[in-house]
Amino acid sequence: MLDMPILSLMIFLPLAAVLLILLTKSDRAARGISLGVTTIVLGLACVMMYGFNDATADFQFVEKFLWLPYFGLTYHVGVDGISVFFVLLSALLTPMCLLASFQSVHNRLREYLIAFLVLETFMIGTFAALDSILFYVFFEGVLIPMFLIIGIWGGARRVYSAFKFFLYTLLGSVLMLVALLVMYHVTKTTDIPLMMGANIDPGLQKWLFLAMFASFAVKMPMWPVHTWLPDAHVEAPTGGSVILAGVLLKMGGYGFLRFSLPMFPDASQYFAPMMMVLSVIAIIYTSLVALVQTDMKKMIAYSSVAHMGFVTLGIFTFTRQGIDGAIFQMISHGIVSGALFLIVGVVYDRLHSRDINHYGGIVKNMPVYATLFMIFMLGSVGLPGTSGFVGEFLALAGAFQANTWIGLFAGSGLVLGAAYMLWLYRKVVFGPAENPEASAMADVNAIEKINLVPLAIGVLVLGVMPTLVMQPIGASVEKLLGQINAAPAVSASAPAVTEGASVQ
């Protein structure tokens, strides 16, 4: 069973579904096909997880064919511990978004479904690609369906938001393409595993790092290139927001782990202080901004920037705990923030408002909703026992080892994060019921439960048994650490980190 080209199936089955949908005329059939195929992909992802070997850091389920022999371009896919959960996450969230949209999207449903199927192809392709050009195609390809999803099915200012999203990301991608071409020129290969082994000149590494950084930082998004995210989220339909927060934001972090760290170890160490400082600014700045929002989606969007701050922070501590924590935080955030956008979608479908002041007291009429929201809220706050805790705590543990100032300031995110999430919950769910329309809303229905209950269970299970994730990623993280630390230390040129907390 495991001999089949499982990754290629996962990548191209959604495209096949697109063809099928184009052949049919009815919305009903389109729904069935898209949901069926994405569920099959999810099943394949589970099979892949089942067959995944925890003990090795090597790439698994590898498929490799020559694609354009003249340039040495290959179709090369595979997963290791760093990418395998992102593939799973993409496969998990896509059918959920489709389910959520069946109730809320009424115009051009078939096109909407097609956009999501194409998106799934690109997402899984991004995380599975082991050839840099293939990666680039998928990575940038994601932009197109997402751009359409926001621009067509979005809210009132959708065109503005879609454009902003496109502009920001395009800037990064041009620089990334240049970097990839230079790397091809230097290493004579586009094969990612081979590129990791190539020793690029430290001086050149810095330029390449910055070029790739432009792309990944926008995708994360890191402060100060984050302002596209709140607008994109606010205007995007629920499904778009879920994928955006759940998967697309992870591409930046994945990029750092797949390219920047192993390929430019010297530059990574050189820029680590800058990355950590930017991360800490992101955590504090966007948490404070989240506090003053009245738009639910904007608030959660800003909280995403803060949570991604913990990811970049963890990655650039170059400690086992930091990187483990960063990966775990991305998985956890994929579930929690995806779920939070679904949660907002539930009440938006009923009241068509995102303003927290239009709600209040809905715990009375929506007790199940309130409970599920509570679990995701606590997950976002990082309560021990939820998935949110493990990533944040490990990333902070890593940061504390690298520099206690960074640990302290990033730690203030624990307090601020609690402040805005509790405020959001209090305004929406608790309090006196002042809006009769809000008090008349029905509790979550069966379809919404199918989406939300498994995610809630996931948040709790990963919080209590994080080894389910930590175990498979361990070997690859260890290997990655070896690749970074193999680089000669450049501490002399990195003055700001000499502050490190060291036992004397």
Added chain:
Amino acid sequence: MLIDALPVFLPLAGFLIAFLFCKKIGDHAAQFVTCAFMIAAAAISVWLFMDVAMQGNTRSHMLMPWIISGDFNVGWGLRLDTLSVVMMCVVTIVSTCVHVYSVGYMHEDDAQARFMSYLSLFTFAMMMLVTADNLVQLFFGWEGVGVASYLLIGFWNYKHSANAAAMKAFIVNRVGDLGLALGIFACFVLFGSVSFDVIFAAAPAMVDVTFKFLSMDVPAIMLVCLLLFIGACGKSAQLGLHTWLPDAMEGPTPVSALIHAATMVTAGVFLVCRMSPVFELSPIAGEVVTYVGALTAIFAATIGMTQFDIKRVIAYSTMSQLGYMFFAAGVGAYGAAMFHLVTHAFFKALLFLGAGSVIHAMHHEQDMRKMGGIWKLIPATYALMWIGSLALAGIPFFAGYYSKDMILESAFAAHSPAGTFAFWLGIAAAFMTAFYSWRLIILTFHGKPRADHHTMEHVHESPWIMMVPLYVLGAGALFAGYVFYPFFVGEHYDAFWKSALFVLEPNVLHEAHHVPSWVPLAPLVVALSGIFLGYLCYMWVTDIPGVVARVFRPVHQLFFNKWYVDEMYDAMFVKPSWAAGRTFFQTGDQAIINGFGPDGIASLSRKGAGMLSRMQTGFVYHYAFVMIISVIALMAWLLFKIQGSM
């Protein structure tokens, strides 16, 4: 092993059943299940106490791995030593009383099953906290009780004040938790582990090690202790991080008794005692703990003397007593701190539940100015409140007498500046304690009835289901001191605690038995004078309080307004945070980043945007076309570029 784990997980089972199935099984079944599980948990805890503390069968179990990341290896453990079984007994017994009491107290509420489930959830988290065998699991319980407390303070979630208090409690606690988290990281960096056994074993070798923290070289052990102590201050409402506790009285009264008097707020004391092998190595940390505890004891007492809300008076009293526990731990009298923790759990839970009984009788009136003249109508409650107050004031042979005296004697016997400071402040606070306790009793029960006619007609003794728990706690307030004295601080000290508490020689508790004879007498004398003054001011010459408040108006205002700490924090932290958020959003994001970034560029390409919106034709082949063209264009560009670069 199964039976060892039962007291921890029975409350969890009770929570899950009552919470998930409350609709199906109904309120009564939910109450029955949670109470029955709690009684079982309490019974097993008592058995464990006999087995572990008395028989000496200390043990620990590893239940499951939790977080494993390189050297960072944390498991779900179960550590049963004297310290944890003492806490388990206190938690389960008080919790059982509160569970049963709540069946009566909450009988008019429309979410009784939910209330019971939250109580059980809290108990589970508290049990995880006290049985943890490493700091991260302790942190799990620590934040878990915080969430349960948040849910219960805000239980009446339709009230603005309840929600505000719940949020405040969680966020102020999070500030403390940040300190605790940093302390855990420091432990990990220093000791390479967060498990208690490893830390305790390695700590003595670290005495001379310094650690670079925030650009300063500080003694490593001291740093760990102080960071952990910040966490303890948050949870135990010590000076600086105390502002949430009085507001937490918004919760239903049984919650105040269980969480904000007997158990959760003592978690900080427990943490310091648990970490005694580390705290003992840092005299400076010990001094800080002593000073903070002593200042809290007197600070809270000054406020307690002026408040009129019956629950707030008891809340400030709790804060003050926690201060006693801390300065006991600070001078190294961990046994005395734990002893007072236990006796206090009984008599303070008794006082809170007794106050609840009064509030129940008075139709949810909490203002003592609207009470009075009811002692004949609710004699049992009145008698129990007397027992609780006598224990609190430290009158001989009541529970508080043994523990509080021991604390003051230890502070004296420490013969250090900090110890002496704590001793005198403790004596002064003891005077105030007795005064405000009798002020409470007289205002509440004596004098002319000040409630309206309608309320007075309905003043009634509470039903048996609320009174039985009061009798149980009353028995504790009467006998816990006398019975446990030899074990906690007396001749069986070493056999009882074994290695659960660590103290450097000479053990201050041994010294405390040999202090000058006026030292044990002093607390009694001030307590009796405090009671006398209470009678004088509120029973005999009732004009005095008004005159004093007028003459010493600035001081009275300072106390009455809680030293303006809330106002100060509001101006220093809350308002600036919102202002910063607004500035970052409007100036930072909107004006600067967007203005110079995407909006600036976008305005240049407005034409393009117009074209784009015209492109939204709604025909699928247009979109497909766009996608395909984009991919092809991309590939073409790529091939061209690559060729060019070769």
